[in-house]
Amino acid sequence: MEASPTPDGAPPDGQAAPAARIRRLRLAALCLALSVLGVGYAVLISDFYHLTEPTESVFRERQADARAPLDIYLEVLAVEPARQAIEVRLDFATQSDSGAPRFPGLPGTDILVEVNDGGDVQEIALQAGQPAISKTLSLSVDGPFENYPLDRYDGTLRIRAIEGKDAAGGVSVPLRLRTWENIASWEVAMSPRYAAAGDKGLSLHVRAQRPSAQILFAFVVFAGMILLAASALTIGGLVFLGARKIEAALTGALGAMIFAVPMLRNVLPGAPPLGVRADAFVFLWVQIGVILGLALFVAAWARRGPPP
Structure with a gap:
């Protein structure tokens, strides 16, 4: 015979303990879920407020001579995962009388700048005495786009400059590369990859990934x-x-x-x-x-x- 509920609507004595245990389990599950949400919120806020400020990085050739270098300012404009490419803008500068870089540059001689992303070589011709205008390039990177949102893209960028209009047999021009890696929705980092002895130019490793937030x-x-x-x-x-x-x-x-x-x-x-x-x-x-x-x-x- 089933036990009838008590007059005040409470469960019978035989069912009170299981009901109380179920309530405690539900309360524990609710507290656990709220705790997980609280920890996730704290981690997210911590990530937002402990972001490192983007800085300008400067890379120089290890074997450059004492001549005034050609300053190149590289800014990342966009990361395009579907195309596996990074769009960058190059600005060129020469030394001013004060020692600071002058943008746009006014090279004293014709200079041919080669930008190699490992897949193809793009050439930029700078004319003597003419302002060096900005140049926008698309550089190839490798990465599994299918791994979104954990996708990451890596590439190699090599830049060298040669006096004259022909890359063959020209005298190498020393370089100083300044990079600005701040771009919305992406974390872009560049690190030097030093070339072998005798090689001229700058070689960089480029990595782009999505921020943890x-x-x-x-x-x-x-x-x-x-x-x-x-x-x-x-x-x-x-x-x-x-x-x-x-x-x-x-x-x-x-x-x-x-x-x-x-x-x-x-x-x-x-x-x-x-x-x-x-x-x-x-x-x-x-x-x-x-x-x-x-x-x-x-x-x-x-x-x-x-x-x-």
Whole structure:
């Protein structure tokens, strides 16, 4: 014989202990979830407020002579993962009377600047006595774009300058390269790669990767997608099995989830084109799960829904 509840609505003595244990487990799970969210928030805030200030880096040739160098100012303009390229702008300067670099440069002789990214060589001709105008170049880098948001791109940049208009047999011009690596939504770092003895010019290793705040945001969005799919399957599955009653309002909620998932996909930082690994592992199956949840709910409504 089942125990009847007490007059005040409390569960019988035999069921009080299990009910209290379930409440404690739920409270512990809630506290754990809030703690994880709090730690994630603290990490994110710490990352924002402990960013290193971008600085101007200067690279010089190890074997340069005592002549005044040709100053080159390199600024990263954009990182293009789909093209596996980094767009940079080069400005040229010569020494002024005060010793500071003068932009734009006024070279005393014709100078041919070679920029090599490991795939092709691009030449920039500077004419004697003429202002050296800025030059925008696209440099090739290597990296698995499919690994978004954990993708990283590496490349090698070699720059050398030769007097005259022909690279063959010309006298090398000493270089001093100044780089500015600050660019929105990317962490770009350059480090020297010293050439072998006798080689002229500057060689740099270039690396571009997404900041940790963007990576965390992307994973939070993916987690939100998975939660939507789990919610849709729970609603549709329980109604289809008859464990919960049919409520017509849930049809609109499930339909909205179908359109919410692509919207979440599109607000990812630096949202990549469709086809990255995250789409195959998360987005595709989340969308299928939400649609299946709606289909189960509609099937249950068609079979057991209230008549007109």
